[in-house]
Amino acid sequence: MATTHMNAMLRHVQCHHRLFLPPLYVAARSLSSAAAPSSKKTKKDNQHIVIALGGNALLKRGEPLTVSNQRKNISDGIAALSPILQQHKITLVHGNGPQVGLLALQGAAYQQQQQSSSSESEGIELDVLDAETEGMIGYLLEQEINHTLGDTAKQRGVVTVLSQIVVDPDDDAFDNPTKFIGPVYTKDAAMKLGKPVKPDGAEYYRRVVPSPMPVRLIDEQLTAVKLLTNANVIVICAGGGGIPVILRKDGRVTGIEAVIDKDRAACMMGKTLNANGLMILTDVPGVAVHHGTREERWIKSASPQRLALLAKDHFPEGSMGPKVASAIDFVQNYGGWSMIGSLKDSCRMMDNEAGTEVTNEFGPDHLEFY
Numbered sequence: 126m127a128t129t130h131m132n133a134m135l136r137h138v139q140c141h142h143r144l145f146l147p148p149l150y151v152a153a154r155s156l157s158s159a160a161a162p163s164s165k166k167t168k169k170d171n172q173h174i175v176i177a178l179g180g181n182a183l184l185k186r187g188e189p190l191t192v193s194n195q196r197k198n199i200s201d202g203i204a205a206l207s208p209i210l211q212q213h214k215i216t217l218v219h220g221n222g223p224q225v226g227l228l229a230l231q232g233a234a235y236q237q238q239q240q241s242s243s244s245e246s247e248g249i250e251l252d253v254l255d256a257e258t259e260g261m262i263g264y265l266l267e268q269e270i271n272h273t274l275g276d277t278a279k280q281r282g283v284v285t286v287l288s289q290i291v292v293d294p295d296d297d298a299f300d301n302p303t304k305f306i307g308p309v310y311t312k313d314a315a316m317k318l319g320k321p322v323k324p325d326g327a328e329y330y331r332r333v334v335p336s337p338m339p340v341r342l343i344d345e346q347l348t349a350v351k352l353l354t355n356a357n358v359i360v361i362c363a364g365g366g367g368i369p370v371i372l373r374k375d376g377r378v379t380g381i382e383a384v385i386d387k388d389r390a391a392c393m394m395g396k397t398l399n400a401n402g403l404m405i406l407t408d409v410p411g412v413a414v415h416h417g418t419r420e421e422r423w424i425k426s427a428s429p430q431r432l433a434l435l436a437k438d439h440f441p442e443g444s445m446g447p448k449v450a451s452a453i454d455f456v457q458n459y460g461g462w463s464m465i466g467s468l469k470d471s472c473r474m475m476d477n478e479a480g481t482e483v484t485n486e487f488g489p490d491h492l493e494f495y
Contacts, residue, residue, distance in 0.1 A: 171212070171213065171214070172213050172214065172401040172402060173213065173214040173215075173216070173354070173398065173399070173400040173401050173402075174209065174213050174214070174215060174216075174400060174401060174402045174403070174404055175215075175216045175217075175218060175391050175392075175394055175395040175398070175400045175402070175403050175404070176206070176209070176215060176216070176217050176218065176391075176404045176406060176471075177218045177219075177220075177387055177388050177391035177403070177404065177405045177406065177451075178202065178217065178218070178219040178220060178406050178468065179219075179220045179387070179405075179406060179407035179408065179468075183195060183198050183199055183202065183219065183220065183262070184198060184223045184224070185198065185408065186309065186326075186329075186408065187309060190223055190224070190227045190308060192265075195224075195262075195265060196265060196269075199265050199266060199269050200269050201469070202406075202468045202469075203266070203269040203270055203273050204273060205468055205469050205470075205471050205472065206468070206471050207273050207274065208472055209471060209472065209475065210270065210273075210274060210359065211274060211277055214354065214357055215359045215360070216350075216354060216360050216362065216391075216394055216395070216398060216400065217266065217359065217360065217361045217362075218361075218362065218363045218364065218366075218387050218390060218391040218394060219262050219263075219266065219361070219364050219365065219387065220365060220366075220387045221255065221258040221259070221262060221364060221365030221366075221384070221387070222304070222305050222306045222307070222331075222365075222384070223306075223307065223308060224258045224261065224262060224365075225251070225254050225255060225257075225258045225306050225307070225365060225384060226305075226306035226307020226308060226331070226332060227307060227308065228249070228254045228257055228258065229249075229251070229254055229306065229307060229332075230307060230308075232249040232254065250380060250382050251334060251369075251382045251383060251384060252368050252369055252370065252380030252381060252382065252383070253380065255365050255366075255367070255368045255369065255384060256287060256368050258364065258365050259285065259287050259288065259364035259365055259367075259368065260285070260287065262364055262365070263285030263361045263364055264285070266285070266361055267283050267284070267285060267361065270283050270359060271283055278359070281357050281358055281359060282353070282356070282358040282359070283358070283359045283361070284353060284358055284359075284360060284361065285361040285362070285364070286346060286349060286350055286353070286360060286361070286362040287346075287368065288342055288346055288350075288362045288363045288364065288367040288368060288390075289342070289343045289346060289367065289368045289370045289378060290339045290340070290341070290342055290343075290363065290366070290367030290368065290369060290370065290385055290390060290393075291339075291340040291341050291342075291343060291370055291371065291372060291378075292337040292338065292339060292340055292369045292370070292371060292381065292383065292385065293337060293338070293340060293371075294371045294381065296335075296337035296338060298335045298336050298337040298338070298383070299335045299337065299383070301335075302321045302333040302334050302335050302336070303323070303333055303335075303336055303442045304333055304334050304335065304336030304383075304384045304386060305323070305325055305331040305332070305333055305444070306331065306332055306333070306334055306384060307331055307332045308331070309325060309326075309329035309330070309331055310322070310329060310330050310331065311328075311329070311330070312330055314330075315330035315331070315332075318332060320332050321333050321334070325444065326417075327417060334382070334383060334384050335382070335383040335384075336366075336383065336384055336385060336386050336447075337369060337383050337385065338385075338389060339363075339366065339367065339385050339389055339390045339393045340393075341393070341397070342362075342363070342367070342393075342394070342397065343370070343378060346362075347397065350362055350394075350398070351398065354398055362394065363385075363387065363390040363391065363393075363394050364387075365384065365385075365387060366384060366385030366386050366387040366389070366390040367385050367390050368380060369381050369383040369384070369385050386447040386451075388405050388447045388448045388450075388451040389447055389450070389451050391403060391405070391451065392451035392452075392454050392455045395455055395459070395461065396455065396458075396459045396461075400461060401461055401462065402461055402462045402463065402464075403451070403452065403455045403461060403462075403463040403464075404463070404464050404471065404474065405448045405451065405452060405463070405464070405465045405466075406466065406467065406468040406471055407448065407465070407466075407467065407468070408467060408468070409466075409467060410423055410466055410467050410470065410479065410480070411423050411424060411425075411465055411466045411467075411479070411480045411481035412424045412427075412432070412440070412445060412448075412449060412465050412481040413439075414435060414439045415439065416439065416445070422494045422495075423481070423494065423495045424481045424492070424493070424494055424495075425481065425482070425493045425494060425495050426481065426482040426483070426484055426487075426491065426492075426493045427481070427482075427483060427484075427491060427492045427493065428483075428484065428485060428487065428488065428489050428490065428491040428492070429452075429453040429456050429457035429483055429485065430457075430489040430490070431489070431490065431491060431492040432449055432452070432453055432483060433453055436449055436450070448465050449465070451463075452464075452465055452483040453483060455483075456483045456484065456485060457485070460485075462482070462483075462484060463482070463483040464480045464481065464482050464483070465480060465481045465483070466479055466480025466481060467479070467480070
């Protein structure tokens with residue numbers, strides 16, 4: 126694995142086929158009251174980047190869960206990512222919270238209909254729904270990537286790999302559901318669901334399900350993903366965090382009712398595949414302290430240690446928490462670079478003009494605001 130210094134030198138991309146001079150950092154106050162240091166960024170091509178696309182980046186909050194809406198959002202997202210996709214080795218991971226929630230609702234409605242007409246009724250388990258969303262979203266992403274990249278896609282190849290990811294059946298997450306799925310509800314409507322729900326923002330509630338930590342991609346699929354990645358194929362994998370499975374004593378793999386967080390899965394895949402960088406893309410500009418209040422401040426860059434100190438009070442487990450934790454993990458325990466920000470700003474993030482960068486470059490006390 127390359128050293129942290131080498132990863133720092135490999136950080137940024139030539140996004141629009143012309144060189145950008147590194148932007149000057151705007152002077153900002155640190156929580157430690159020390160001025161953040163200036164940075165010098167070097168842009169290099171041909172990195173391996175794991176990109177995690179949030180489910181809400183593919184479907185805007187409150188937007189109807191229609192295929193046409195998802196196609197439009199995916200089209201806009203791939204257009205924003207196009208320069209990065211063309212110039213780098215890419216592993217693409219996507220969320221599935223809204224989509225898997227819709228399938229769960231449809232499955233529940235079908236089960237209720239069957240119960241009214243027959244004594245036999247069986248619900249569709251979440252691991253199967255995870256697999257369905259991997260195929261559906263992967264199909265939509267493939268189509269848009271093929272159309273946008275044209276000959277480049279034909280030469281390199283674009284493929285979706287259904288990804289079975291091993292989890293620990295004794296993970297504490299099974300006793301404390303935190304992962305949002307499905308559409309947003311008012312509080313009154315949410316209380317009538319008969320399922321665990323939690324607040325998602327100031328106005329809405331959503332259903333929550335267990336979100337265990339990913340352990341590893343099963344060996345058979347990891348072999349395939351490595352072969353494809355080494356051949357410079359654009360690989361869409363671990364969609365929705367992957368399909369959660371457990372290993373039985375007889376050696377067989379079986380699915381389990383859960384949804385793995387896609388950011389944690391993306392971090393795991395990045396470390397496993399020896400990627401240079403991890404980009405976590407969502408529908409907000411980056412990471413903020415006091416989010417949604419008058420004291421809100423957006424973080425430009427921070428050390429893993431400073432973000433970890435802020436995590437408990439500022440980054441909820443059901444939303445920004447896993448993104449921050451995954452970025453910290455990738456930088457602190459692996460030595461790569463990581464950024465969190467808006468999908469539409471992805472190219473500007475690579476030029477350090479947008480988003481939140483997690484970096485070891487300036488020491489453990491580093492924290493800089495916009």
